[in-house]
Amino acid sequence: MFSVSRRCGAPTQTMKALAQQRDKNMKVLQEKMKLNEKQVKRFNPKVEAPVVVITGASRGIGKAVALALGKAGCKILVNYARSSSEAEEVGKEIEASGGQARTFGGDVSKEADVESIIKTAVDAWGTVDVLINNASSRIAEFLLVCVCSFNKVIKTF
Template sequence: MGEATDRRYLDQGTKAQVSTVEQVSAELAQKVEAPVVVVTGASRGIGKAVALALGKSGCKVLVNYARSLKEAEEVCREIEASGGQALTFGGDVSKEADVESMIKTAMDAWGTIDVMINNAGITRDGLLMRMKTSQWQEVIDLNLTGVFLCTQGRIINIASVVGLVGNVGNYSAAKAGVMGLTKTVAKEYASRNITVNAVAPGFIASDMTAKLGADFEKKILEAIPLARYGQPEEVAGLVEFLALSPAASYITGQVLTIDGGMLKQVSYDIYQSSSSPRAASASGFETSIDVSEIIYT
């Protein structure tokens, strides 16, 4: 079977999986009654896919954005075209006043907030020894403090696998902090019957991955057992399950990876390298890939 044929079958498989996610979304819509959801960083990428999935499931969705008003309005139009309700809110979730205003906007419109999806994040990575305090603070403020400020309702935080495996710079540190905060808040809020979980995506298809060269992409895909990028809709399907499904009501304090088996491969490579340094090098995972530049939310 040729490479082109392999790629065609992979694409068909991915489309089938996305179709399945959408079918499950429709089934979930029958189990809930118009929950109110706030999705931060929802104008593009994973946040957009999550907002669309929840909106099409019958949720009332506040689409938060920082700068991309046009894109956020388009997300709202898509939700409304499918019969859902949506509104936009422009604001920086690292600023308490903006978060309070965002919450008030949702409360004034719909009277409650049932689910909070903390997705907004940025990367400004570099070596810590050369990093300015302002660069560190910018990433921590948005990626971690923003999650803290938006902690209410049934909560799903978008982390990243780099928070589990580590990487240079402040993005990985912030995402590891999100995972720690998830577990802390889950323990504190359990008595109020509020569940708190984190989703840690791996390499997800985006405008950035589309611009990678063939050689660079080959190295990345070799590190992923499923040998393809994830789709934003697949991440959205997992988030939707945690946010809406009654079957998720006993899940809390968890970090769920959705990475095509990449974390498993990393663990295997580390095991191999501990017994044979050459094996780790041969595995192809010892590359100069800065994953946090591509794994972003």
């Protein structure tokens, strides 16, 4: 779990603990599956500074997550739909704390914009390790879906 509380430990310490647990889990997996080093690296790439795309990151929860992950050393793509000045401020705060940030305006309800958001991150850093889909244009409609319809969709998987 990612912790931003100073009492519980700095975010960087939590990320290091997660990385150590990941390495431990991979060793167990390697022993059980009899994987060689090349195969382990394919399943367990070392990510020193994960690239994180956060939609709706110019304010609210998205902003808080972007700032916390940026301070923890992640490379952050701050996505916004309408709040460019707020997004730029988030990017500046991340960079002021020693992190790397890019901002990109795009509406996640438009496929072309989504492709452009991902392309921007890949062009800047070569990959996307984490996607945090914080933006939603139709959350109210989603909340109105009846339980039986939701269950019908889920049971198809």
